[in-house]
Amino acid sequence: MSNDNRFELRMTGSGGQGLILGSIILAEAAIMEGKIVTQSQVYGAEARGGTTKAELVISNKHIAYPKVTDPDLLAAVTNEGLRQYGGGISRKTEVVIDSSAMSTPDFLNEENCRGLLALPIRSTLISRFRSELGLNIALLGIIEGLTAIVDVETLRKAVAMHIKKQFLDLNMKALDLGMEMVEAQAKTGIRI
Template sequence: MKQELRLSGTGGQGLITAGIILAEAALLDGKLAIQSQSYGPEARGGASKAEVIISDEAIHFPKVTDPDLLLAMSQEAASKYSHDLTAGSVMITDSLFVSDVPDFGGKVYELPITHSAKEVLGKALFANIIALG
């Protein structure tokens, strides 16, 4: 079993932290995992992504090449990081920030992630943790 996951959004939303947490959880579960990250020169406000690969077998390349899942927490991230999704992929979007979902033929779940963080926990800061759940 191999899962390739891309968590994307705007710098400052905590998606790199979420990627690290996800990879660490996989390791604690006895899986192999690798996490990489990318963000533009504007660390706060520009597009950012964390990629996590979780596998039962050796991981030979540290980048996501065939994403099973894309979490898009901003419109820019949904547009920029959905180019290699396939009909077998799943996209989860934050419905507060993503209004134009790219058509890729797979499943899409539009969830009120940031809204839930504000309403339930009192701060948008926790949206990354809600998205992991």
């Protein structure tokens, strides 16, 4: 959490990928650790197939303005998501993209963001689990790997609260995979 005591996360992608659920899970984990959160999302037809956005603010103290204004972390898993909701970032913002499903954005550079981390999220999920089902949870693993915003065990508890039993094992593995990808970023990730 940055020194102004406010961590802002924006996730964007396509409706149905579970990004809103991902933001709710991280919110639950933060609450379990006694933090304050505000979680919001674009709402409506977008959430059912169009471009979607989920936002989360985490703080140790009361959150007055509930929306993200200057994200610490922007995680995008589709080109369209990044195009539509990639604005409003600053040199404070770390950007994560899925390099296996997206082109490298040409508008990001050292001047307008803190860094770009391109990780092959979908292709790695498919090669390991023959499924992209755990994409949102893998993304949570990446966010956790980058920020350690909550304790990993708390995050696991929050995942278990929201994921059906028959999918839990896959999702726990996806969470671990996300964290591993961050650890291994020197080898697989592209940074600017």
